[in-house]
Amino acid sequence: MTSLLEISSEKLSRLVGTPGCPNLVDVRTDDDFAADPRLIPGSIRRSYGDVQAWLGHLETRAAIVICQRGRKLSHGVAAWLRQSGIDANVLEGGFEAWGASGLAVVPVSKLPPRDSQGRTVWVTRARPKIDRIACPWLIKRFVDPYAVFLFVPPADVADVADRFNAAPYDIEEVFWSHREELCTFDVMIDELGLSSEPLLRLATIVRGADTARLDLAPEAPGLLAASLGLSRMYADDHEQLEAGLGLYDAFYRWSRDATDEKHNWPSAKRTA
Incomplete structure (x- = not known):
């Protein structure tokens, strides 16, 4: 069940491609990303370890944070963004849940x-x-x-x-x-x-x-x-x-x- 700080893949898919889509921040580890080097459409890779360095560069709109399974990395980064005044949520189930839903992913190699x-x-x-x-x-x-x-x-x-x-x-x-x-x-x-x-x-x-x-x-x-x-x-x-x-x-x-x-x-x- 989706928590108050999470968004489901289905709901996010309705936002992707629209001008009001939040910042989509992919914070998967290098190993997880190397195993599947594709991105949810519109998402940008960021290092979870450098969140304090890059959070000021996000556009001033809400953010959705994506890690492999929607657990500690994405919730930690989202918490950092919220304490800096950015409305941030986590993709429920992370990149794995998005992929399991059969939704589009963009190959970084292209x-x-x-x-x-x-x-x-x-x-x-x-x-x-x-x-x-x-x-x-x-x-x-x-x-x-x-x-x-x-x-x-x-x-x-x-x-x-x-x-x-x-x-x-x-x-x-x-x-x-x-x-x-x-x-x-x-x-x-x-x-x-x-x-x-x-x-x-x-x-x-x-x-x-x-x-x-x-x-x-x-x-x-x-x-x-x-x-x-x-x-x-x-x-x-x-x-x-x-x-x-x-x-x-x-x-x-x-x-x-x-x-x-x-x-x-x-x-x-x-x-x-």
Whole structure:
């Protein structure tokens, strides 16, 4: 039974991928992590022994602490966070319980190296439209909430990636790019172990809008129109990305929770 200081895997799974998801802090020992080097989506590895050094770097929102079985390490770290003013709980049963529930886990081997501040760094072409906004949304919501995205001229992407140790995406002849009929967003979902019905539904919409196949999903023309509108509203790529995150948050929540809901006029309640 879940205690007052714990959250179940089922409840946490409803928070993952949403902008209100707490900080997810993985404090498994090195040995436990080496035995299964995967992460709960959106979680960041931290050393339980250095909690006093890094707790000040957490974003000012609640935290959920994850160890192997949800016992002393996670409860100890959560207690340290609470005494520092951070609302912190523990994942009931830890990483083992999450895995036993069959929920998604992200293989660390697929992630680019982190910078000195522990962030993954990604680079792509400037003036993003669809795929180059959808991919950062996926990464920030399901992989690394602290990820950094660089937008540069197309001819400079490869050199910037090399000089700044960044992962290039959505350009030709790189790992994170289109593959046959799939767009980069599709590829990331598959490679990062994030396949789920809502994300695959969203991926079809993104693919339709990004590759001029608007017949793939009824929602694809709407995403295309909204994306092109955002590109005209913002001259700064990072401001456009920030606005685009909200757009994809809405599409994801529709894809996950509201596909069966209809809207009409007059309302059913008033007609009744």
